[in-house]
Amino acid sequence: MDLTPARGRYGWLRRIEQLDPVDDCHTIHRITAGYEFPWDYQRALEFALFRTYCVPTISALLEKTGEFANRPQKRYDDTSLLMGEMVEHGYDSARGREALRMVNRMHGQYHIDNDDMLYVLTTFIYEPIEWIDTYGWRRLHPTERLATFHFYRNVGMRMGIKNIPESYTDFARCKLDYEERTFRYTDDNHKVGTYTLDLFCSWFPALLRPAVEQGVFALMDDRMASAFGFPAGSPVVKRAAVASLRAKARAERFLPTRKRPRTTDDPKNKTYPGYPGNYTPKDLGAITCPYSSERAVHPRVESAAELR
Numbered sequence: 001m002d003l004t005p006a007r008g009r010y011g012w013l014r015r016i017e018q019l020d021p022v023d024d025c026h027t028i029h030r031i032t033a034g035y036e037f038p039w040d041y042q043r044a045l046e047f048a049l050f051r052t053y054c055v056p057t058i059s060a061l062l063e064k065t066g067e068f069a070n071r072p073q074k075r076y077d078d079t080s081l082l083m084g085e086m087v088e089h090g091y092d093s094a095r096g097r098e099a100l101r102m103v104n105r106m107h108g109q110y111h112i113d114n115d116d117m118l119y120v121l122t123t124f125i126y127e128p129i130e131w132i133d134t135y136g137w138r139r140l141h142p143t144e145r146l147a148t149f150h151f152y153r154n155v156g157m158r159m160g161i162k163n164i165p166e167s168y169t170d171f172a173r174c175k176l177d178y179e180e181r182t183f184r185y186t187d188d189n190h191k192v193g194t195y196t197l198d199l200f201c202s203w204f205p206a207l208l209r210p211a212v213e214q215g216v217f218a219l220m221d222d223r224m225a226s227a228f229g230f231p232a233g234s235p236v237v238k239r240a241a242v243a244s245l246r247a248k249a250r251a252e253r254f255l256p257t258r259k260r261p262r263t264t265d266d267p268k269n270k271t272y273p274g275y276p277g278n279y280t281p282k283d284l285g286a287i288t289c290p291y292s293s294e295r296a297v298h299p300r301v302e303s304a305a306e307l308r
Contacts, residue, residue, distance in 0.1 A: 003031065011257050012036050013141060021146035025154070026090045028147035032140070033087050034261030037132055042080075044131035047219070048123035049079065050196050054179075054227035058116055059188040065110075068195040076199060077271040078106075078285045081264055083124070085281050088263040091155055099281040100158050106285045107159070114162050115178065121156045121164070122175035125149050135245040137252040183227045193228035215241050 005011030012031050019028050033041040053059045062068050067075045085099035107117075125148050133139050149168045156164050165171040200216060201209040217225065218233030218241050225232055264276045272279055 003027070003035075005035075005257050005259075009253065009255075009257060010138075013138070016141055016143055016147075019143065019147075021143045022150050025147040025150035028144060029151040030087055030090075030261065030263070032144045032148065033128075034263045035258045037128075037136055038258075038262035040132050040136050041128050044128035045080070045083075045124065046076075046200070047131070048127035049076075050193070051123055051127065051224055052120050053192045053196065054183045054189055054224055055116060055119060056182065056184065056186045056189060057113060058120070059186065059192040061110055061112070062192050063188040068192050072195050072199040073202075074271045077269050081269065081272065081275060082281060082284055084263040086155060087151075088261060091158055095281055099284075100155075102281050102285045104159055117159070117161045118156075118164065119175065119178045119182075121152055121161060122171060122178075125152050126172055126175055135242075135249055137249040179223065183223050185227055185229050189227050190229040193230065197230075 003015075006014040008014075012035055016028050016031060021028060053062065082099045082103050086096045089095040091097070091100060129140060129145055129148060146168055149171065153164050153171075165174060197213060197216060201212045204212050214234060214237045217230055218235075218238035220228075220230065220233060222232065269275050272283070
């Protein structure tokens with residue numbers, strides 16, 4: 001499909017308005033995440049994954065594997081790039097199917113509860129929507145919201161996740177209910193949260209890392225901070241962080257329309273320099289499990305063809 005925007009700063013939005021949120025969900029989401037809000041989507045998904053570590057069963061598995069203690073940057077890059085492949089090329093493309101196979105193989109090494117998988121899927125949908133509505137240079141169009149839901153619902157089906165709600169509002173309600181039931185402090189939450197916080201801070205010069213840490217605390221809600229055992233964020237720092245993000249959004253309204261997507265083509269990727277050149281999705285991820293007894297008893301779907 002032609003991805004040429006209409007004229008003007010809202011050219012991509014006018015293209016989106018011509019598309020169907022179900023049939024064209026991939027095209028719409030690719031425009032939203034890759035062209036309109038690539039920086040915001042990246043930051044929102046960082047916080048989305050961070051949020052999932054407030055669930056004790058998720059953090060306990062991550063702590064047991066040692067992935068976050070020993071290779072936090074690699075795990076971050078694997079997740080970011082594999083999902084980026086599906087956003088850029090589509091889940092039914094050759095690269096998208098290969099990315100799905102890698103995701104399913106990585107998850108298939110462990111027994112992961114379906115409800116946990118459902119919850120992680122909700123964060124990919126609703127956390128970026130909330131972030132962009134709060135800090136983006138424009139609010140999302142209803143078509144973009146629905147397209148995001150249908151895109152990740154299709155990804156979830158191809159991952160073998162069961163009982164995915166069929167409506168946007170029902171799935172959003174599931175997310176809130178699951179957080180209400182499961183978010184609570186554990187030592188594993190604190191450990192994995194600390195590894196992730198240290199990773200975020202490592203992306204900045206040493207002199208800025210204390211300020212980055214305080215900024216992360218400030219952007220967390222109370223439930224998230226409590227589940228990690230982190231201190232409540234400073235109201236002063238929060239006001240400063242929000243003001244900076246909104247100033248960025250105001251400035252971004254005057255930038256030219258982006259003509260090149262930023263999904264897998266990320267110069268800040270540290271594990272696979274030069275990606276995607278000379279790389280394919282099968283080069284990503286650790287597919288050997290140090291805990292063979294933890295192999296899943298319910299292997300997940302490995303390709304879209306198996307769903308047809």
